[in-house]
Amino acid sequence: MTPALRDFVREHRLHPGDMIAPLFVVEGEEVRNPIGSMPGQAQLSVDNLLREVSDLRAVGVPGVLLFGIPAVKDAEATGAWDESGIVQRAVTAIKERYPDFLVVTDVCACEYTDHGHCGILVDGEVDNDATLPLLAKTAASHARAGADIVAPSDMMDGRVRMIREALDGDGFTSTPILSYAAKYASAFYGPFREAAESTPAFGDRRSHQMDPGNIREALREIEIDVLEGADMIMVKPALPYLDVIRAASERFELPLSAYNVSGEYAMVKAAAERGWIDEQRVTMEALLSMKRAGAERIFTYHAKEVATWLQS
Numbered sequence: 331m332t333p334a335l336r337d338f339v340r341e342h343r344l345h346p347g348d349m350i351a352p353l354f355v356v357e358g359e360e361v362r363n364p365i366g367s368m369p370g371q372a373q374l375s376v377d378n379l380l381r382e383v384s385d386l387r388a389v390g391v392p393g394v395l396l397f398g399i400p401a402v403k404d405a406e407a408t409g410a411w412d413e414s415g416i417v418q419r420a421v422t423a424i425k426e427r428y429p430d431f432l433v434v435t436d437v438c439a440c441e442y443t444d445h446g447h448c449g450i451l452v453d454g455e456v457d458n459d460a461t462l463p464l465l466a467k468t469a470a471s472h473a474r475a476g477a478d479i480v481a482p483s484d485m486m487d488g489r490v491r492m493i494r495e496a497l498d499g500d501g502f503t504s505t506p507i508l509s510y511a512a513k514y515a516s517a518f519y520g521p522f523r524e525a526a527e528s529t530p531a532f533g534d535r536r537s538h539q540m541d542p543g544n545i546r547e548a549l550r551e552i553e554i555d556v557l558e559g560a561d562m563i564m565v566k567p568a569l570p571y572l573d574v575i576r577a578a579s580e581r582f583e584l585p586l587s588a589y590n591v592s593g594e595y596a597m598v599k600a601a602a603e604r605g606w607i608d609e610q611r612v613t614m615e616a617l618l619s620m621k622r623a624g625a626e627r628i629f630t631y632h633a634k635e636v637a638t639w640l641q642s
């Protein structure tokens with residue numbers, strides 16, 4: 331009957347420390363390009379990124395996941411492993427100013443290729459093995475820039491092992507790999523591709539991302555990444571795949587994250603703008619369902635506002 335009693339018997343709760351905020355970084359100064367399909371989110375230049383990090387720290391969010399949008403894209407995703415690339419400079423800037431703040435980097439080629447695919451194309455298809463060295467180089471460059479965690483999101487087979495070897499070879503034996511181990515070929519990534527300017531010029535990602543009809547395959551994908559040396563695992567998207575989060579949490583002992591993706595965020599924002607739902611309650615209920623399903627941490631664009639609500 332009372333808030334105190336309900337609080338006393340509550341099994342799961344949201345905490346600012348459980349959320350990581352994904353951010354998009356672009357070249358330039360004083361840049362804040364709002365992302366139309368993700369109200370409240372923007373592409374930020376490094377100076378504004380530092381301001382955003384300061385805001386996140388103030389409300390208790392412990393870290394960010396960085397996506398870079400380079401000024402120039404090419405077929406080989408050169409910008410992805412460039413020592414002075416946009417993500418590499420952003421990581422260094424954050425770590426110089428806020429050494430205790432967690433910086434996770436997304437390791438993938440799709441934001442850096444002119445064709446928008448997640449790797450090297452051979453005969454018009456993403457070539458798994460030709461892409462692996464590119465991912466390994468990219469992850470190592472992120473570690474050199476100061477990243478705390480590298481997070482491959484490409485879904486190539488064998489990339490965790492290659493990345494581990496590259497990190498170890500460079501002396502980064504303690505840099506953990508958070509593998510987007512079960513990542514589905516999802517229509518819920520639509521707004522992200524506007525934000526990251528990474529829509530494939532042709533075709534789709536079904537040759538390497540998972541089929542939404544499969545769950546046993548998700549567990550096999552996770553197991554392979556664990557055997558290759560993943561330190562942490564992720565299920566993505568979150569809300570339409572709570573069963574996968576639950577199954578992964580029962581089967582694996584590694585830290586488990588859920589990625590509450592762009593389309594999940596956009597749906598809540600759009601319905602809230604129309605006054606069709608109570609934004610605060612719907613957002614918190616959705617995130618709580620991910621924790622209840624077994625996710626320990628949530629990557630979510632709602633991180634700052636939820637942390638602010640939790641404070642009040």
Ligand code: PBG
Pocket residue numbers: 436437438439440441483484518519520521522523535590591592593
């Ligand atoms: C690939 C990547 C994607 C997302 C995160 N990393 C897009 C894709 O696979 O097409 C999607 C995240 C979101 O929708 O919020 N670099």
